[in-house]
Amino acid sequence: MNEQRGRGKYTLEFKQEAVRQVKAGRAASVVAKTLGMPKASLTNWVRADAQGQLGMTAEGKPAPVVTPEQAEIARLRAEVARLKMERDIGKKSRGVLCAGxxxxxxxxxxxxxxxxxxxxxxxxxxxxxxxxxxxxxxxxPAKGPGRSxxxxxxxxxxxxxxxxxxxxxxxxxxxxxxxxxxxxxxxxxxxxxxxxHGIRAKGKKKFVVTTDSRHHLPVAPDLVQRRFTPAEPNLVWSGDITYLSTEEGWLYLAAVLDLHSRQIVGWSLQPHMQTALVKDALLMACFRRKPAAGLIFHCDRGSQYCSRDFQDALKAWGIRSSMSRKGNCWDNAPTDSLWSRLKTACVHGRRFATHDQARQAVMDWIAFYNHSRLHSALGYISPMQFEKRRMAAQLQSAA
Known part of the structure; x- marks a missing residue:
């Protein structure tokens, strides 16, 4: 456990997503800043991916080195991704071309x-x-009176x-x-x-609840009691699961939210709702934030969160388990609100042909949400800005 805390590991899914963004044409420095990780690590992952050695196989062996033919296919795929990006820019800017x-x-x-x-x-x-x-x-600054x-x-x-x-x-x-x-x-x-000019926000739509509380697994008490504004980061996290429909089948998203800044600190996207989905999201959050023992993880009574495997992962990091009351969505309101924003922004009205398309849309939105989206509960600044301001205030008071 101490070794994991010290090394600051990232899940394979996290590494693959970071490398995908670089292959799509984004600068490594921008991707590293967006995902909150060292640029040097990302550079190493990109190099390892080019050599076919990023991550391990299911048998625990190093991934095989790619052949020249496979490398050429990877290069062509990266080129196609860049062309798609240019085409997308052309489509979105068509109306702007005529506007001056x-x-x-x-x-x-x-x-x-x-x-x-x-x-x-x-x-x-x-x-x-x-x-x-x-x-x-x-x-x-604008000079003189009047509109700028x-x-x-x-x-x-x-x-x-x-x-x-x-x-x-x-x-x-x-x-x-x-x-x-x-x-x-x-x-x-x-x-x-x-x-x-008829410019308005998209309306919200109802979506299906993914919680399965019909089980006989142990349930943790509610330690949060709807107190969703902890004074510091890494005191209370909240987790939940939602789903996305694609032509390849369902894709499930598990996220971990730090209730202090409302930042998404961990996530996992997989084509199943097994315990590994929520455990991977938790481990990503732990590896990124390295919380001190005593942190509270609040969630619903879903079988994935009540499972022995997930509860063991919480105990290994010294995290206390907290669960909402049965059938009471208000006990986990911040994550329910998060899903509503996600569905409104990048799911409703769109059709995803593949899991990869849905995954890319969700990852782009998470990056936007953490770094740019103005949050009313934070005084209309983004979660990352909120944490940076808090850190700056602490440094100033300590000086």
């Missing part, structure tokens, strides 16, 4: 965390130097953010997002513009 240069600049600014700026400039037929000059001008943005320019910002976030934000969160991006504007003006 300012709208193109605004669109690039809203999407720069997703794709390379130079690639977007090429697709939108503008020069990178022109974009960077425009971006610098947006950071300068016309309705047309502001609407371009709103449409770009709305498309980037797949319609997830209503006007209150849109207003906060604009302020966070340096666009000075009143909330009433944002509300009226969105109302006038």
């Amino acid at each position: 240069r300012a709208a193109r600049y605004a669109w690039i600014q809203s999407m720069k965390r997703r794709w390379p700026i130079t690639m977007m400039c090429e697709v939108l037929e503008i020069s990178p130097s022109g974009y960077f000059s425009w971006e610098a001008s947006q950071r300068r 943005h016309s309705d047309e320019a502001l609407l371009a910002h709103i449409k770009a953010i709305h498309e980037q976030l797949r319609g997830e934000y209503g006007w209150p969160r849109m207003h906060k997002e604009l302020l966070a991006r340096g666009v000075r504007v009143g909330k009433e003006r944002v509300r009226l513009l969105m109302q006038r």
Whole structure:
């Protein structure tokens, strides 16, 4: 157990996902920052993957070295992924091409965390130097009284953010997002513009509960009692399972949420709902956060969480088990709310042909949620920003 804590291991699924993002054309430094891990580790994984030695086989033996033919296939797949990315940029930016240069600049600014700026400039037929000059001008404070943005320019910002976030934000969160991006504007003006142009947040839909509490396994007491605002990170985590439909069959997602910052600290995506699903999510969270003994893990009474294998994993890390009351969704409200946001943002209205397509969509959303999505319970900042501000305040008070 001590060896695991010291080494800071990552699950094979985590490594494969990180390598996939690099192969898709994202910079290794960006992927490492998004996933909260050292860049050097990611570089080693990419090198190991190219040699066919990333992870181990089911028999516990090192993965075999790939043949030249397999390496060429991998290279071609990476090239196809890049072409798909360029095509996707072209599709999403088609309407922006006709909206003027300012709208193109605004669109690039809203999407720069997703794709390379130079690639977007090429697709939108503008020069990178022109974009960077425009971006610098947006950071300068407005001179004199009056509005710093016309309705047309502001609407371009709103449409770009709305498309980037797949319609997830209503006007209150849109207003906060604009302020966070340096666009000075009143909330009433944002509300009226969105109302006038029919821009609204997607509606929520009901989804099936995945909890199976019809078992005779031991059940832990509720140690949380709906106190969902712990004073520090790694005091209370919450876990749950949801599902995604694909043409290849169901794909199940287990997540671990730190209730202090509402950051998703562990996750696992697998085509089954066995105990390994929730255990892998827990281990990812433990390897990443290395919590001190005494942390509370709160969940429902599902058979996966009550299983001996999962409970043994909790005990090995010194984690206390807590479970909500039977049939009471409010006892685990933060994770239920998380699933609602996930389904609204990247599941409803979309069809996934394969598990890989669904997995990519979910991983992209988790990265966005942790690093960028404004959370009302945190004062409209992202979970990562919330933790960084707390750490900065602690360092300042200790100085």
